[in-house]
């Protein structure tokens with residue numbers, strides 16, 4: 001297959017030849033040899049996004065999302081690899097739970113990874129030898145699933161994972177720094193007042209100090225504050241930022257209500273801008289969604305009863321591309337490419353993915369950045385039925401390809417999905433661990 005005359009993120013126009021599952025050639029005026037061609041003049045071609053933080057809810061909560069619905073949503077948003085988190089039922093804390101989740105993941109139309117979790121009941125020697133993507137998110141405070149753990153267990157897990165060469169990702173909030181005064185309130189902003197910015201900074205500090213002491217490397221999940229990002233970056237650790245912490249703040253809670261409750265919570269507008277600056281200037285390593293679907297009915301509860309989490313896997317790349325269209329944001333197409341593809345592939349050591357280069361997996365997304373559409377929950381493919389980004393401008397993919405196979409095509413108004421079976425990205429090197 002020959003993709004002709006596509007505009008790459010850096011503005012160069014190139015032909016891209018795909019052979020089998022990989023990119024064979026990137027060049028100018030490539031001659032078609034006995035293969036299909038795709039005309040891409042005037043369109044931009046990106047490496048598929050690698051979203052290292054999603055919650056696809058199986059096993060345990062298939063009414064919120066399944067691997068099938070979640071992966072379709074991802075494909076329709078230009079995401080070609082997702083990494084699932086361990087707070088399912090059963091939690092992914094031992095070999096059996098890992099194997100069970102891997103069977104569900106076989107329904108995925110895009111590639112995937114599975115993270116392992118840590119609780120008092122985890123079975124590290126077995127879990128750490130499965131084909132794990134990473135150990136995490138390790139919850140330093142309770143979130144959905146109540147998997148918060150004590151410092152001693154975190155440090156023990158960090159040591160074991162480091163011995164096995166497995167990266168640890170951390171949900172960094174410190175419940176001792178939550179503001180109990182906020183519990184007297186019942187407005188949506190109370191959640192942000194309760195789970196303070198200081199609670200994130202304190203937990204990032206504690207986690208980074210432990211990692212530095214042990215010579216370990218950790219990755220801080222969903223950092224929501226400039227303080228948290230800077231502490232991690234100064235310690236030489238990596239960070240991700242979610243689209244909601246990038247684009248939403250406490251001033252949006254009047255409209256979002258309890259649908260805007262997530263962990264860590266939305267911050268003040270000033271902090272949001274400072275987070276955005278760090279995404280633009282490269283202090284932040286990657287964007288990951290923390291796609292955490294809960295149904296409308298579940299979210300429609302009091303601020304203390306509603307579950308935490310918002311969906312995001314289908315809208316993340318379209319939102320970032322719309323941001324990159326606007327020169328005033330400072331966010332360039334190249335930076336979007338690095339934040340969504342090259343950097344996650346580098347940080348988590350997935351060398352076959354993340355770049356449009358010969359030899360890499362042909363995970364590709366074609367977009368037309370000359371126009372935008374408004375996000376409507378009714379057009380999305382997640383099973384949760386809503387989005388915090390209703391009405392936002394976005395650039396949705398025309399098609400998404402995973403290892404050389406079209407998995408999604410937007411055909412005028414109709415969406416077409418192809419049942420390509422995704423693979424565990426950790427299987428690619430053929431290494432068998434036992």
Ligand SMILES: NC(=O)N[C@@H](CC(=O)O)C(=O)O
Nearest residue numbers: 055143144262263292308309
């Ligand atoms: N972020 C959230 O508010 N919720 C996540 C869990 C998590 O990532 O902490 C979920 O699984 O619902």
Ligand SMILES: [Zn+2]
Nearest residue numbers: 137143171263
């Ligand atoms: Zn989390």
Ligand SMILES: [Zn+2]
Nearest residue numbers: 053085137290
């Ligand atoms: Zn999460």
